[in-house]
Structure formats: C-alpha cells, structure tokens
C-alpha cells in the first residue's frame with residue numbers, strides 16, 4: 604500500500620476542530636506507522652497552514668496530543684498540527700527494544716547508514732518528504748505554508764529539518780532540544796549506532812554544526828524554550844549554549860528563553876506551547 608493511503612484509527616472533537624490519528628504504510632521505513640493530526644475548524648472550508656511537531660525519546664504520537672493541551676492554541680490560530688511517531692516500529696532488528704534512548708522510540712530524525720539500521724531507520728526522509736506528501740494528499744493543507752517544532756530529541760529533529768532544507772519551513776522552534784548530539788551521551792550513543800564511529804559523518808546531522816554553514820532565509824528567529832531546572836540540562840545532554848554560540852558566529856537569529864524553575868517534562872512543554880504556536884502562526888499567516 605502507498606504511504607498516501609491513510610486509515611483513520613481514532614478521532615475526537617476538540618476546540619471546534621478534530622484530533623485524529625491515522626495509520627499508513629511507510630515505504631522509507633518499511634513498516635506501518637501512526638501519526639496524529641489536529642485539524643482546526645477552518646480546514647473544513649479552506650486550506651490551512653501546518654506545523655509539524657517532533658516528539659522526544661520514548662514518545663509515540665500520543666504524548667503530545669494527550670499531555671500538551673496544544674489543541675486550544677492550534678484552534679485559535681487556525682493551524683493544523685501533525686505529530687508523527689518517533690521511530691519505526693516492529694522491524695525485528697535485534698536489540699531494537701533494548702533501551703529507551705536507542706532503537707524503538709529513539710529514531711533521532713536522521714537517516715541511518717550502518718548496515719543494521721539503514722533499511723528502516725530513515726526518520727529524516729519520513730518526516731521531511733514521505734509524511735508531508737501523505738498529509739498534503741489527504742488533508743486541506745497549504746503545502747507551501749509549513750513550520751516545524753519539537754521537544755528534546757524532537758527539538759533537535761526540528762532544527763536539522765529546518766537547517767537542511769532552507770526555505771522549506773517558514774519557521775522553527777524547540778523545547779529543550781538536544782542541541783549538539785555529537786557532544787552529549789544520548790547523541791554519541793545514537794550517532795555511533797545509526798551512523799558508525801566516524802564523527803566526521805555526524806556533522807551533517809548535528810544542528811550546532813549545520814548552523815555554522817547555514818545560508819538560507821530566516822523569516823523570524825529560531826525560538827528555544829529551555830527549563831532552567833531541567834536535569835538533562837544539568838547532565839549536559841542538551842547544550843543550548845553551544846547552539847546559540849554557533850548561531851552568533853553565523854549571524855543566524857536565535858532567542859533562547861531560559862524558563863526559571865521548569866524541568867524537562869510535559870508540564871514544561873504545555874506551559875510554553877501556546878507561545879511557540881503563536882510565534883509560528885504569526886509568520887505562517889504573513
């Protein structure tokens with residue numbers, strides 16, 4: 604079955620629009636995938652802009668739709684929000700379910716090159732090409748008006764999708780992104796597994812490296828919210844200062860909002876998701 608053939612799994616009315624989940628077969632991941640889409644009421648009568656949301660480690664498409672309360676803000680702004688799963692599922696790769704930070708639930712939104720993972724672990728192609736094509740075929744979406752954001756591993760995913768496709772996404776933002784995976788334990792483990800030990804090959808998948816040579820347009824600024832009491836910040840998994848320093852060097856506008864007292868959880872994401880959606884909506888509707 605083609606990826607554009609989607610089957611509805613669930614639907615619930617929310618703030619005048621619909622929170623739906625669909626399933627389809629992904630050719631680039633060679634497995635069945637679920638994704639969530641929130642369709643605001645406007646989409647019943649006209650094409651609406653879309654914001655892709657990439658989730659963090661251990662998540663499926665369910666976490667953000669159940670925990671962040673984003674539907675209120677998406678409805679007010681008249682934008683659709685698409686939330687894919689975080690990795691291929693059930694591929695029968697030895698060890699795929701052994702750890703929370705590698706394999707299932709931890710696709711890192713890159714294309715793997717190592718023998719063991721490259722058949723299935725192509726989340727970058729999935730979220731930048733195959734999924735948008737399926738969304739544009741099936742829903743009332745304006746293809747040229749899309750933005751991207753995400754949390755933690757997904758915040759980094761959003762940054763690399765934006766930086767590797769100049770002009771494709773109107774804006775990007777992130778919650779507590781893993782900013783410099785080549786230099787943190789989560790990233791080193793994932794990149795060694797998916798890309799192999801040659802760190803030179805990691806650079807094209809690391810936002811802090813990519814921004815150093817970014818020459819594309821910036822309609823707005825890159826917006827990052829980071830909890831100041833986030834344990835993963837203290838453990839040096841996130842390294843936002845490395846990303847901000849690299850942006851300064853290449854003159855890419857960035858705003859890092861340190862949020863006093865907040866941790867890494869969905870209590871933090873739900874507090875600031877309204878602000879990030881409004882940031883995107885303003886640029887998407889210009």
Ligand SMILES: N[C@@H](CCC(=O)N[C@@H](CS)C(=O)NCC(=O)O)C(=O)O
Pocket residue numbers: 658659660661662666670703754755756867868869
């Ligand atoms: N389970 C991991 C942490 C995983 C984690 O914090 N995941 C975040 C994204 S990086 C998340 O969104 N978890 C799911 C949730 O809170 O609903 C640990 O205990 O160290």
